Amino acid sequence: MKRVFGFLGALAAAFAASSAHADGVLDRGAYLMNGVVACGNCHSPKGPDGKPVAGQELSGGEAIVAPIFTAVPSNITPDPDAGIGKWTDAQIIDAIRNGKRPDGSIIGPPMPIAFYRDMSDADAKAIVAYLRQVKPSPKKSAKSEFKIPLPPSYGPNVTSVAHPAESDKVAYGRYLATALGHCMDCHTPLVEGRNDMSRVGAGGNVFGLPGGGIVKSANLTPANANGVARWTDPQVKSAIQDGVRPDGGQLVRLMAFSYYKTMNGPDMDAMTAYIRGLKPAE
Numbered sequence: 001m002k003r004v005f006g007f008l009g010a011l012a013a014a015f016a017a018s019s020a021h022a023d024g025v026l027d028r029g030a031y032l033m034n035g036v037v038a039c040g041n042c043h044s045p046k047g048p049d050g051k052p053v054a055g056q057e058l059s060g061g062e063a064i065v066a067p068i069f070t071a072v073p074s075n076i077t078p079d080p081d082a083g084i085g086k087w088t089d090a091q092i093i094d095a096i097r098n099g100k101r102p103d104g105s106i107i108g109p110p111m112p113i114a115f116y117r118d119m120s121d122a123d124a125k126a127i128v129a130y131l132r133q134v135k136p137s138p139k140k141s142a143k144s145e146f147k148i149p150l151p152p153s154y155g156p157n158v159t160s161v162a163h164p165a166e167s168d169k170v171a172y173g174r175y176l177a178t179a180l181g182h183c184m185d186c187h188t189p190l191v192e193g194r195n196d197m198s199r200v201g202a203g204g205n206v207f208g209l210p211g212g213g214i215v216k217s218a219n220l221t222p223a224n225a226n227g228v229a230r231w232t233d234p235q236v237k238s239a240i241q242d243g244v245r246p247d248g249g250q251l252v253r254l255m256a257f258s259y260y261k262t263m264n265g266p267d268m269d270a271m272t273a274y275i276r277g278l279k280p281a282e
């Protein structure tokens, strides 16, 4: 009897450990998806207030229109037909980091694959755990149209990425602002369709707004005489998390303020430290 109990005890302990692990992974996924990663800023339908529509999370976003594409952020809920329910974990991670679907086709812009390539295995798995428990939606997404040929790949196949040390504040802040949040995608000038990373953070990219009109992304480097380098930390955080400038002006609703709002203190500190360390660039 003792042996049996011993065995059951070990089994129970192993089960408890694995479910605690699973919860930790899902918690991390929820923190990322409702925070800095914000896939929903593209992939979820939004109401007139710019906030995601309740109950329709990740069921497909509004088409993003640019001179070279009309791109439809697809339904990425677990629905087996309209969404990605039939994809394996590895296939979903491949889509995020390599921009490749299970059938080998390439996911087009503006999904920031070039940034997601640096996402750690642990964070990619956490995001998959979150995607698996979103409410399935049968809503079929329209097809994107690209007026340019898509690249055959986004670079050498990424198979494994180590998680960066959170103790190195600036390096971890960089990870948050690039691989996870793709802030530097919008905030780094484009040259022939690619971010010129020698001028990372210099801004100046033009975005069309849903209601018409355009807006340029801000220069976050110290070269901007009225910019972030002159602001206090709380002012920088308020711009990112509330969309409010130090002068009280409202930033255009393009960034995922309502998501960034949930980022924790240490992550906001790390990201702010990284932005402050950007080298001046026009």
Ligand code: HEC
Pocket: 037, 038, 039, 040, 041, 042, 043, 064, 071, 072, 073, 074, 075, 076, 083, 084, 092, 095, 096, 101, 106, 107, 108, 109, 110, 111, 112, 127, 143, 144
């Ligand atoms: C800037 C907007 C944007 C962001 C941010 C974004 N995506 Fe996408 N995503 C798109 C667009 C647009 C497409 C469709 C591209 C196409 O048709 O080739 C797409 C396609 C996909 C696909 C392929 C779906 C299919 O059925 O073909 C997956 C999977 C996906 N995204 C997952 C994610 C995840 C997970 C995140 C966050 C880590 C994310 N996306 C962030 C815009 C975005």
Ligand code: HEC
Pocket: 036, 177, 181, 182, 183, 184, 186, 187, 207, 215, 216, 217, 218, 219, 220, 224, 226, 227, 228, 236, 239, 240, 245, 250, 251, 252, 254, 255, 256, 260, 271
């Ligand atoms: C979809 C593109 C996009 C993404 C992603 C994005 N931004 Fe922005 N950001 C903009 C645009 C456009 C503006 C200017 C808005 C305006 O002028 O009203 C801006 C403004 C700002 C400002 C105000 C700076 C100033 O001088 O006015 C800060 C700070 C900022 N972004 C930081 C970030 C951070 C940090 C992230 C990632 C967590 C991020 N942004 C993600 C497009 C983006």
